[in-house]
Amino acid sequence: MGYHPETLVCSFPPFAFERGRWIKRAFFRLSPWVGFDIWHIDPEKPGTGNRRDDSCGWFDRTSGPYAGAVAEILNDKDIIQTIANTVDMEVFWRSAYLDDYPEERRGWYRVTPADALALTLMVGRRLEHSRYWAARRSASWWRKPFVRKRDMDGLLIDLALNPGDNLAPSKDGHRDYLKSFILLLAASMHRQIKPWWKHPRWHLHHWKVTFHLVRNLHRMRQRCATCQKRLGFGYCPTKSGGKLHHGDCLGKASAKVGGEVR
Structure with missing residues (x-):
């Protein structure tokens, strides 16, 4: 994954789907003239517990109250x-799409869904239990009745069994997989309970506004690095090698052999 301190907060006008209301689609067509984007520019502060380009915690990896x-x-x-x-009871999971590979490369080692669910629920509930009692002990007498234990079972089940991306731990390629599993679980639970108003998208002092019209006028002057023709108003180019290209031109220069394009 690449590193970049800019994250899109929102765009105006919002994207209009083809099946959306006609007024939304008509308004979206004005985007090259009246549209603008709001970006969050991360200050890249060191020592926050997050990645350097995400020091504000847009995708917070810290444990927060679960530390x-x-x-x-x-x-x-x-x-x-x-x-x-x-984790020692992990089994070899065969993939349905790797039949052409050698037997040892047709899958990977991981714990079963049942073990992943049991392990995630056990550790997650222990984290929440410890957070709850620590919060009660540190709270003043009038705050104690408002300290509640949160129901995290829905989140924990999704973390364990989500078919696209889950936290089923494995020893493969992870030197400190035990600590990594616990920290990932704590960070996910922290993001679940973090108040919406603490999200970095509301760091107004980190905002940068870019207007579509200014960018599109600039596109009229910029040239394609391959064909040297102007990109054109409102054109969305492809960036490669630090340069901008027309989508159809990208790769043609590298395909030239002996002055001919093959």
Whole structure:
């Protein structure tokens, strides 16, 4: 994954689908003239616990209120051994799309869905339990009745069983897979309970506004790095090698052999 400090907050007018209302589609066609984008520019502060280009935590990887619970679990030899024992029971999962590969490369090792679900629920509930009691102990007497234990089961089930991307742990390629699994789980739970108004999209002092009209006028002057023709008003070019190209031109220059395009 590449690193970049700019993240799109929103665009105006919003994208209009073909089946949307005609007024939305008509308004969207004016985007090259009246549209604008709002970007969040990350200050790239070091030592935040997140990636350097995401120091504000747009996709927060910190444990937040679960930091104490994470430290407690990492110091609990019993639960660490339980996680290790579960991962040791991982099995070889064959892929339906790798039949042409050698047997040892037709899949990968991972825990079964049942073990992944049990492990995620066990560790996740332990994290929430520890966070809850730590919050109660530190809260003043009048705040204690408002401290609640949150129901995380829905999130934990999705993290364990999501068919597209899940947290089923594996030893393959992970030197410190136990700590990594616990930290990923804590970060996911932290993002679940983080108030909406703390999201970096509301860091107004980090906003940058770009207007479509200014960009499109600039496109009229810019030239394609391949054919040297102007890109044109409103054209969305392809960037390659630090230069801009027409979509149809990209790659033609590298295909020229002996002055001919093959």
